[in-house]
Amino acid sequence: MTVDIESKLKETRVFYPSKEFSSKAHVKSMEEYEELWKRSIENPEEFWSEIASELFWFEEPKEILVWNEPFAEWFKGGITNISYNCLDRHLETARKNKAAIIWEGEPGDQRTFTYQQLHREVCRFANGLKSLGVEKGDRVCLYMPMIPELAIAMLGCARIGAPHSIVFGGFSAEALKDRINDVGAKIVICADQGWRRGKHVPLKANTDEAIKNCPTIEKNIVVKRVGESVDWNDGKDIWWHDLIDGQSGVCEVTPVESNHPLFILYTSGSTGKPKGVQHSTGGYMVGTYHTTKLVFDIKEEDTYWCTADIGWVTGHSYIVYGPLANGATSVMFEGAPNHPHEGRFWELVEKYRINTFYTAPTAIRAFMRWGEQHPKKFDLSSLRLLGTVGEPINPEAWIWYHKNIGRENCPIVDTWWQTETGCIMISPLPGATPTKPGSCTRPLPGVNPEIVNESGEVVPLGSGGRLVIKQPWPAMLQTLYNDDERYKQAYWSQIPHKYYAGDSARTDEDGYFWIMGRLDDVLNVAGHRLGTMEIESAIVAHPKVAEAAVVGMKDDLTGEAVCAFVTLKMGIEPGDEIIKELKAHVDKEIGAIARPKRLIFTEALPKTRSGKIMRRLLKSIANGEVASGDTSTLEDHGVLKNLTDLASGQDQD
Ligand code: WTA
Numbered sequence: 001m002t003v004d005i006e007s008k009l010k011e012t013r014v015f016y017p018s019k020e021f022s023s024k025a026h027v028k029s030m031e032e033y034e035e036l037w038k039r040s041i042e043n044p045e046e047f048w049s050e051i052a053s054e055l056f057w058f059e060e061p062k063e064i065l066v067w068n069e070p071f072a073e074w075f076k077g078g079i080t081n082i083s084y085n086c087l088d089r090h091l092e093t094a095r096k097n098k099a100a101i102i103w104e105g106e107p108g109d110q111r112t113f114t115y116q117q118l119h120r121e122v123c124r125f126a127n128g129l130k131s132l133g134v135e136k137g138d139r140v141c142l143y144m145p146m147i148p149e150l151a152i153a154m155l156g157c158a159r160i161g162a163p164h165s166i167v168f169g170g171f172s173a174e175a176l177k178d179r180i181n182d183v184g185a186k187i188v189i190c191a192d193q194g195w196r197r198g199k200h201v202p203l204k205a206n207t208d209e210a211i212k213n214c215p216t217i218e219k220n221i222v223v224k225r226v227g228e229s230v231d232w233n234d235g236k237d238i239w240w241h242d243l244i245d246g247q248s249g250v251c252e253v254t255p256v257e258s259n260h261p262l263f264i265l266y267t268s269g270s271t272g273k274p275k276g277v278q279h280s281t282g283g284y285m286v287g288t289y290h291t292t293k294l295v296f297d298i299k300e301e302d303t304y305w306c307t308a309d310i311g312w313v314t315g316h317s318y319i320v321y322g323p324l325a326n327g328a329t330s331v332m333f334e335g336a337p338n339h340p341h342e343g344r345f346w347e348l349v350e351k352y353r354i355n356t357f358y359t360a361p362t363a364i365r366a367f368m369r370w371g372e373q374h375p376k377k378f379d380l381s382s383l384r385l386l387g388t389v390g391e392p393i394n395p396e397a398w399i400w401y402h403k404n405i406g407r408e409n410c411p412i413v414d415t416w417w418q419t420e421t422g423c424i425m426i427s428p429l430p431g432a433t434p435t436k437p438g439s440c441t442r443p444l445p446g447v448n449p450e451i452v453n454e455s456g457e458v459v460p461l462g463s464g465g466r467l468v469i470k471q472p473w474p475a476m477l478q479t480l481y482n483d484d485e486r487y488k489q490a491y492w493s494q495i496p497h498k499y500y501a502g503d504s505a506r507t508d509e510d511g512y513f514w515i516m517g518r519l520d521d522v523l524n525v526a527g528h529r530l531g532t533m534e535i536e537s538a539i540v541a542h543p544k545v546a547e548a549a550v551v552g553m554k555d556d557l558t559g560e561a562v563c564a565f566v567t568l569k570m571g572i573e574p575g576d577e578i579i580k581e582l583k584a585h586v587d588k589e590i591g592a593i594a595r596p597k598r599l600i601f602t603e604a605l606p607k608t609r610s611g612k613i614m615r616r617l618l619k620s621i622a623n624g625e626v627a628s629g630d631t632s633t634l635e636d637h638g639v640l641k642n643l644t645d646l647a648s649g650q651d652q653d
Contacts, residue, residue: 011395015402015435017411021384025297025431033432033442040445041471047446048074048474051290052282055325056080056089058255061282065472070492070499071479072472074283075258082262082285083126083159084253086324087119095327102303102352103148106195106335111148115327118152121244123251125149125156128243132219134187136161136254139264141185141217143167143176143207145194146334149223149240150310151320153189158262158281161254165264165276168311169194169201171591173209179266180214182276183481187219189240193226197339204230211236258282264481265313267419268531269490270502270520276481277313277419284317285325287423287475291444292322295413295427296356297385305331306358306387307345312528313419314389317475318358322423337363343374346405350378357405358387358415362526364397365557372404380405385430387413390527391559392515398437416440416515418501419529420491422475425449426513439512446473449513451505456495459506464516467505468498521615523550526558530594532615538589539564539596542582544572549605549613553598553622561597563622565605565643574601598622600647604639621647 022028027036040047045064052061052075062077090096100118103111113121134140140157142164144150150166157164165183167176180188188211194201204222208231211217222230223240262281266274292298296318304323308314310332323330331352337345345367349357367375386406393401393414402412411430417423426449428434428441435441443449451465452458459465476499480487494500504516518524521532532550539548547567555561566582568574579599586595600622606614614634620626621643634640 011436011438013437017431021411022431026294027429027432030432033429036445041448044446044471048286052286055085055285055289061258067472069497070488072476073259074280074474078258078282079255080258080282081159081253081255082281082321083122083155085285086155086321087115087122090115090327091119099329100324101148101151101330101332103332104348113148120249121152122155122159123249124244124247125152126159126251127247129156129160129162132187134160134162138162139165139183139185141165141167141180141183141188143169143188143190143203144223145169145191145225146309146332147191147223147225154320159251159253161256161260163261163263166311168309169203170593172588173206174589175591176206177210177213178273180210180217183264184216186216187221188217189221191223191225192230193228195226195334197336200226256281261478265316265419268522268529268534270522270531270533278478278481279422280478283474284422287473288317288322289325291424292318292326294429294444295415295424297430298326298328302355303329303331303352304356305354307333307363317423337366342370343377346375346378346380349380349383353382355382356385357383360390360527361388361393361397362558364401368397368400369557375404380407383410386410387415389415391524392517393438395437411435414440420477422477436512439514441512451507452495461509462506464504464506466495466519467501467503468495469501470498523552523560523562525560525562525593528593534590535562535586535594538586539566539582541589542585544569544578547605549615549618551615551619551622562594563598564596565600565602565618567602567605602643602646606639607635609635
């Protein structure tokens with residue numbers, strides 16, 4: 001038995017849910033959890049069919065799971081619509097006049113939509129899409145700020161069976177173009193501009209730039225958000241308000257088979273272009289519905305806030321689909337946590353009496369840096385549950401969150417999952433699971449993970465290894481858009497018959513999972529996945545660059561930051577000028593999230609004799625560690641020494 005990943009972190013503190021919390025929770029004790037989990041793993045079809053029956057189906061599924069490894073068809077033959085389940089289903093109940101979305105804009109403007117109002121807006125927009133000739137199966141790309149129209153557009157697309165593909169508003173025109181072309185979208189939806197810390201983000205201008213080279217785009221629907229004038233293309237552009245003007249507030253849903261794709265969301269992989277993760281309708285709906293209910297212990301009277309951007313999977317699953325399928329009140333916020341002041345989030349918690357707050361470790365580390373005086377200024381007593389997602393949370397940050405935001409009174413759910421898994425996979429159940437800072441604890445019902453070595457053998461307790469999932473689950477990705485081969489290769493080829501998540505992890509004596517980080521060439525910058533390859537390709541595309549290698553370096557705030565080793569073309573001098581140029585270049589090619597924090601110029605990169613860049617060594621250098629380990633395959637040892645000297649001398653912070 002080889003153990004090839006070492007685990008160093010040991011954390012011994014344990015926090016128990018209060019009796020009061022447990023007594024009201026959906027799952028009230030570890031015994032109850034254990035029993036539920038066991039049943040769900042032994043009889044997954046029975047378990048998931050029970051959950052599915054809590055939702056609305058025009059026709060019941062004929063089969064719960066058809067599994068042709070690695071392709072799953074969940075709830076096959078079932079006819080449903082997620083827009084119906086998120087909206088229409090609630091209109092027959094007292095929820096019809098309950099707030100579905102409470103929205104606050106960055107400048108402080110507010111809009112609230114009851115389920116009935118949201119239903120009407122979604123219908124008007126869906127009718128608008130139909131009037132443009134959008135049909136079931138057509139792809140629609142959304143490149144929008146965090147405004148209610150984004151949620152309305154998603155639900156509108158889903159209503160008529162048009163898969164949406166959301167591109168985070170922080171991406172560049174170039175990144176948008178690639179994603180639109182890969183998915184072959186017919187329509188793009190953007191806003192004139194977006195707000196970002198008082199400045200304007202040129203979403204319409206970026207979209208114009210992108211769609212010059214997107215032959216499939218027929219129309220660009222533009223929401224007026226900021227109100228400054230923008231360039232206009234009469235043939236292609238249409239204002240959102242003009243499109244919905246006069247449209248009926250009733251739009252029958254288009255019933256779709258459970259495996260009809262609901263959306264495609266691009267995420268970074270280790271090689272080549274981003275992966276178009278494709279999710280189903282029925283399985284995804286059941287997964288997000290169930291996990292929102294259990295993990296966030298959603299109650300009818302809760303006001304729930306997930307601070308993610310809908311451009312990432314967290315926003316898809318836990319701002320829009322999961323909460324609305326549960327008939328919950330979901331808060332949506334357009335702004336930044338530190339604009340116009342560092343207490344903005346806490347001001348919102350006080351103002352809307354938020355009960356459940358879900359954010360990312362990188363945000364928590366920023367709050368820590370800004371200081372506890374900010375949350376102290378506000379009344380946070382409404383909070384009863386806290387959550388985190390996106391990267392491992394350091395125990396100090398966990399404890400800070402617990403003390404300063406939770407007032408030692410709120411369970412914290414550290415939720416592990418991925419764009420590909422669609423919904424939360426490993427997480428405490430807040431009324432049942434004792435928590436340990438830094439651990440995402442135990443798998444949810446229906447989820448069967450384990451830790452294996454390179455050869456797929458289960459590693460001994462406490463040893464690090466590769467995290468895999470042994471059984472299919474409803475919200476799993478269906479495939480990568482138009483690329484079944486890459487889907488098989490990326491997730492089902494490393495370890496036979498198991499889903500390979502790409503993370504390293506260990507378990508402890510209580511069966512708790514501790515995620516240690518990524519195993520592939522993917523960086524996790526502020527909870528955002530970035531492929532090193534993509535950033536390298538962007539840098540190398542600059543005319544002055546000969547070669548580049550990108551690695552992650554530790555960063556107190558963002559977890560990891562981008563460090564690029566760059567060899568310039570002959571005759572080009574390194575210096576401030578080129579640093580600026582290359583940073584701006586990455587902004588343009590991918591977006592500011594991928595901008596290298598540090599650029600190290602070198603005459604040569606350490607390579608193996610077969611010419612492979614030895615990133616492992618570069619990573620040590622970037623992190624100020626001694627580049628140890630096996631260097632026997634290194635072609636030129638001089639390169640390593642030069643680099644180590646260089647790295648210690650060039651700091652650009
Ligand atoms: C990491 C975000 C530790 C992990 C929902 C995973 C985490 C990647 C956690 C997916 C967590 C996410 N603890 N690591 N609680 N949550 N990760 O696709 O490396 O943007 O593979 O999905 O983030 O990132 P993605």
